[in-house]
Amino acid sequence: xxxxxxxxxxxxxxxxxxxxxxxxxxxxxxxxxxxxxxxxxxxxxxxxxxxxxxxxxxxxxxxxxxxxxxxxxxxxxxxxxxxxxxxxxxxxxxxxxxxxxxxxxxxxxxxxxxxxxxxxxxxxxxxxxxxxxxxxxxxxxxxxxxxxxxxxxxxxxxxxxxxxxxxxxxxxxxxxxxxxxxxxxxxxxxxxxxxxxxxxxxxxxxxxxxxxxxxxxxxxxxxxxxxxxxxxxxxxxxxxxxxxxxxxxxxxxxxxxxxxxxxxxxxxxxxxxxxxxxxxxxxxxxxxxxxx
Amino acid sequence: xxxxxxxxxxxxxxxxxxxxxxxxxxxxxxxxxxxxxxxxxxxxxxxxxxxxxxxxxxxxxxxxxxxxxxxxxxxxxxxxxxxxxxxxxxxxxxxxxxxxxxxxxxxxxxxxxxxxxxxxxxxxxxxxxxxxxxxxxxxxxxxxxxxxxxxxxxxxxxxxxxxxxxxxxxxxxxxxxxxxxxxxxxxxxxxxxxxxxxxxxxxxxxxxxxxxxxxxxxxxxxxxxxxxxxxxxxxxxxxxxxxxxxxxxxxxxxxxxxxxxxxxxxxxxxxxxxxxxxxxxxxxxxxxxxxx
Amino acid sequence: xxxxxxxxxxxxxxxxxxxxxxxxxxxxxxxxxxxxxxxxxxxxxxxxxxxxxxxxxxxxxxxxxxxxxxxxxxxxxxxxxxxxxxxxxxxxxxxxxxxxxxxxxxxxxxxxxxxxxxxxxxxxxxxxxxxxxxxxxxxxxxxxxxxxxxxxxxxxxxxxxxxxxxxxxxxxxxxxxxxxxxxxxxxxxxxxxxxxxxxxxxxxxxxxxxxxxxxxxxxxxxxxxxxxxxxxxxxxxxxxxxxxxxxxxxxxxxxxxxxxxxxxxxxxxxxxxxxxxxxxxxxxxxxxxxxx
Numbered sequence: 001x002x003x004x005x006x007x008x009x010x011x012x013x014x015x016x017x018x019x020x021x022x023x024x025x026x027x028x029x030x031x032x033x034x035x036x037x038x039x040x041x042x043x044x045x046x047x048x049x050x051x052x053x054x055x056x057x058x059x060x061x062x063x064x065x066x067x068x069x070x071x072x073x074x075x076x077x078x079x080x081x082x083x084x085x086x087x088x089x090x091x092x093x094x095x096x097x098x099x100x101x102x103x104x105x106x107x108x109x110x111x112x113x114x115x116x117x118x119x120x121x122x123x124x125x126x127x128x129x130x131x132x133x134x135x136x137x138x139x140x141x142x143x144x145x146x147x148x149x150x151x152x153x154x155x156x157x158x159x160x161x162x163x164x165x166x167x168x169x170x171x172x173x174x175x176x177x178x179x180x181x182x183x184x185x186x187x188x189x190x191x192x193x194x195x196x197x198x199x200x201x202x203x204x205x206x207x208x209x210x211x212x213x214x215x216x217x218x219x220x221x222x223x224x225x226x227x228x229x230x231x232x233x234x235x236x237x238x239x240x241x242x243x244x245x246x247x248x249x250x251x252x253x254x255x256x257x258x259x260x261x262x263x264x265x266x267x268x269x270x271x272x273x274x275x276x277x278x279x280x281x282x283x284x285x286x287x288x289x290x291x292x
Numbered sequence: 293x294x295x296x297x298x299x300x301x302x303x304x305x306x307x308x309x310x311x312x313x314x315x316x317x318x319x320x321x322x323x324x325x326x327x328x329x330x331x332x333x334x335x336x337x338x339x340x341x342x343x344x345x346x347x348x349x350x351x352x353x354x355x356x357x358x359x360x361x362x363x364x365x366x367x368x369x370x371x372x373x374x375x376x377x378x379x380x381x382x383x384x385x386x387x388x389x390x391x392x393x394x395x396x397x398x399x400x401x402x403x404x405x406x407x408x409x410x411x412x413x414x415x416x417x418x419x420x421x422x423x424x425x426x427x428x429x430x431x432x433x434x435x436x437x438x439x440x441x442x443x444x445x446x447x448x449x450x451x452x453x454x455x456x457x458x459x460x461x462x463x464x465x466x467x468x469x470x471x472x473x474x475x476x477x478x479x480x481x482x483x484x485x486x487x488x489x490x491x492x493x494x495x496x497x498x499x500x501x502x503x504x505x506x507x508x509x510x511x512x513x514x515x516x517x518x519x520x521x522x523x524x525x526x527x528x529x530x531x532x533x534x535x536x537x538x539x540x541x542x543x544x545x546x547x548x549x550x551x552x553x554x555x556x557x558x559x560x561x562x563x564x565x566x567x568x569x570x571x572x573x574x575x576x577x578x579x580x581x582x583x584x
Numbered sequence: 585x586x587x588x589x590x591x592x593x594x595x596x597x598x599x600x601x602x603x604x605x606x607x608x609x610x611x612x613x614x615x616x617x618x619x620x621x622x623x624x625x626x627x628x629x630x631x632x633x634x635x636x637x638x639x640x641x642x643x644x645x646x647x648x649x650x651x652x653x654x655x656x657x658x659x660x661x662x663x664x665x666x667x668x669x670x671x672x673x674x675x676x677x678x679x680x681x682x683x684x685x686x687x688x689x690x691x692x693x694x695x696x697x698x699x700x701x702x703x704x705x706x707x708x709x710x711x712x713x714x715x716x717x718x719x720x721x722x723x724x725x726x727x728x729x730x731x732x733x734x735x736x737x738x739x740x741x742x743x744x745x746x747x748x749x750x751x752x753x754x755x756x757x758x759x760x761x762x763x764x765x766x767x768x769x770x771x772x773x774x775x776x777x778x779x780x781x782x783x784x785x786x787x788x789x790x791x792x793x794x795x796x797x798x799x800x801x802x803x804x805x806x807x808x809x810x811x812x813x814x815x816x817x818x819x820x821x822x823x824x825x826x827x828x829x830x831x832x833x834x835x836x837x838x839x840x841x842x843x844x845x846x847x848x849x850x851x852x853x854x855x856x857x858x859x860x861x862x863x864x865x866x867x868x869x870x871x872x873x874x875x876x
Contacts (some may be wrong), residue, residue, distance in 0.1 A: 016345075020331055036604055039600065060608045072538045077515065129514060222658060223657075223659045307769060312620055312641065313641050315620045419818060
């Protein structure tokens with residue numbers, strides 16, 4: 001046994017039997033592998049959302065095989081791939097559509113990539129609609145059992161894989177133009193920025209959402225945000241999130257994935273916009289006022 | 293250990309603790325068995341939907357015990373049964389209400405059937421509302437541990453088990469009258485027919501749903517269906533499904549389980565209905581024009 | 585290996601990756617432990633609902649570690665605790681907010697309690713928003729691996745733990761004033777009372793909900809309730825539940841968790857309220873008329 005854990009992510013939902021059938025195939029071909037369901041409630045075909053989820057989870061994932069099936073192109077000529085990373089500690093298996101781009105980059109880039117063309121390792125099926133069952137799960141299982149990556153198909157140039165997409169933080173005058181990456185179950189809204197992107201001379205910011213302005217404070221934890229108030233805290237993944245203690249910031253602010261948020265540094269005592277800041281030019285191109 | 297996998301299907305949902313409690317009982321009595329959740333989001337009391345799900349999953353299910361609990365008759369005098377199939381390779385455990393009829397037929401019929409009347413293998417409980425916990429799970433666990441089928445109760449005549457129900461494909465003139473068996477998460481609508489039921493002289497069909505007619509083409513895969521168009525493809529279970537590439541056919545066509553669909557063969561070039569076809573009489577009673 | 589099962593309950597939902605990430609942490613630190621998901625669909629921050637769920641499941645739970653994360657106070661100064669019960673057969677790990685109070689009481693009270701202050705057993709994280717991942721899961725895993733409870737922090741007085749809350753059944757004249765504890769997926773509405781709390785001289789009761797009165801009968805099982813009628817039966821946890829055979833009593837009666845229900849004993853033959861009953865004074869303070 002080469003790998004003993006398969007981490008499985010999909011947009012299959014749990015109402016149909018797709019997830020259970022993939023578990024069954026894994027059980028049949030790799031009986032000793034443990035399967036961890038990361039989530040199967042990715043919005044149908046939301047490749048970006050799934051890629052961000054994998055990136056958030058990456059630091060804790062058990063070494064082994066990652067089976068990711070969010071595959072709007074199933075039944076077209078999009079490639080299936082297996083991507084070895086971390087000096088062979090893990091292999092990512094799924095469609096070549098950008099799903100794994102962020103996690104591969106976080107883990108130091110790909111070691112080897114193969115295109116899953118060897119049908120000896122696929123289930124016999126006349127169907128081309130359920131590659132999770134017919135292609136990706138049996139490949140994942142055989143990887144667990146010790147079959148070498150290059151048995152599954154021809155080695156391909158990693159540079160030919162589809163990239164992932166990520167919204168870029170930009171600045172305009174003193175303001176940061178951020179975007180909501182993710183709204184979690186509790187209504188916390190993660191932004192595409194870290195606290196280090198904020199003006200370091202203040203902890204008070206104007207927040208402009210759909211033309212409406214609020215004042216928010218940068219806080220250490222949920223407990224530092226006054227009850228009923230919106231705060232900015234560093235979340236469990238090192239990014240800033242808009243939160244309300246024991247409430248839903250996304251509901252209060254009408255935010256969803258992709259919503260735009262403008263953040264303006266305010267003077268702590270007066271509440272008025274701060275003038276041009278005198279921060280040293282650093283490596284971050286996104287620091288507000290950094291180009292002055 | 294006789295069986296090491298329990299495949300578990302129910303209409304318990306995941307919001308309550310029912311599924312977890314059944315897992316706990318299995319863990320207590322069969323500590324080495326692995327449990328695969330097929331789905332627990334069957335609509336409450338939808339025995340037919342659960343039976344069709346089991347049939348779709350059957351070819352991939354790991355040998356072992358199948359625990360199926362969709363049981364609108366719990367607390368009445370309906371029987372609980374254990375059904376041995378495949379020369380003892382698997383045993384199906386649950387209520388005798390037709391839930392297992394399709395999968396038993398697919399697997400060559402029942403070897404032995406017992407009625408679960410021996411309370412020595414049930415949990416002590418004054419309740420009669422949670423047989424998944426009190427009867428079916430402990431029986432499944434003891435089957436894994438090697439207890440013989442006939443220990444659980446008296447052998448019964450398989451012919452006394454309740455049958456499953458399945459809508460029959462019919463024909464009227466040149467048309468096929470089909471029914472939607474299942475709408476999956478992606479909005480693909482599976483019909484109760486295969487491509488071999490279609491008129492083989494054309495690949496263009498008129499689709500009549502609630503009085504409205506559309507033209508659809510028979511396609512090989514999702515990729516062969518033009519963007520935005522509805523196509524007919526053979527799905528992952530060998531049946532025809534109405535699909536839209538990267539979209540929901542069920543939403544577009546307002547289909548749900550049980551919806552009626554009329555399919556008329558059209559002339560490929562003219563788009564007008566084809567005349568009486570001259571197909572050879574074959575074993576399928578449902579082939580259009582087969583009785584001419 | 586000291587414990588080989590972790591039973592995991594949370595309000596994380598399954599749409600985000602929280603549950604999968606906790607499984608990954610458990611897999612990394614306690615590779616041989618089996619994880620049973622009790623439910624993750626507790627309403628966000630519903631500590632009482634989660635506590636009642638644990639209490640309902642307690643009799644079947646596999647011995648081992650129970651990881652319970654419903655934690656509206658994460659990021660505040662609320663304590664994390666590990667509570668040993670059952671002479672060390674199980675340890676409950678999670679926030680000190682009353683979540684475990686009912687199950688601890690059912691299991692004979694706590695043996696030892698520690699506050700989880702030893703950060704050697706926590707994940708390195710600058711975040712204070714995901715203690716399930718950073719604190720509770722690694723502690724649960726290390727408990728499985730045999731680390732002694734007192735390694736995780738200082739022993740604390742069990743009497744300082746937050747209590748759970750439970751609505752009390754009260755009586756008024758001949759009537760019982762009950763409350764709906766839980767509505768399950770099938771619409772059965774569990775009350776905070778047992779059949780032994782009812783007037784034993786009749787099996788017919790008036791049910792007053794939001795000012796509207798119905799007559800209901802005490803029944804043995806679902807099968808004893810006439811089709812379409814509401815009945816009172818003893819549910820799988822020994823409490824009374826309002827049910828409809830193959831239907832949703834909660835929907836029919838517009839009940840939800842916390843709804844008030846007044847129950848009046850009626851004369852079986854006349855249907856009119858019974859006079860002062862002559863039951864013997866017993867230990868139950870809630871028996872109607874018990875104080876006459």
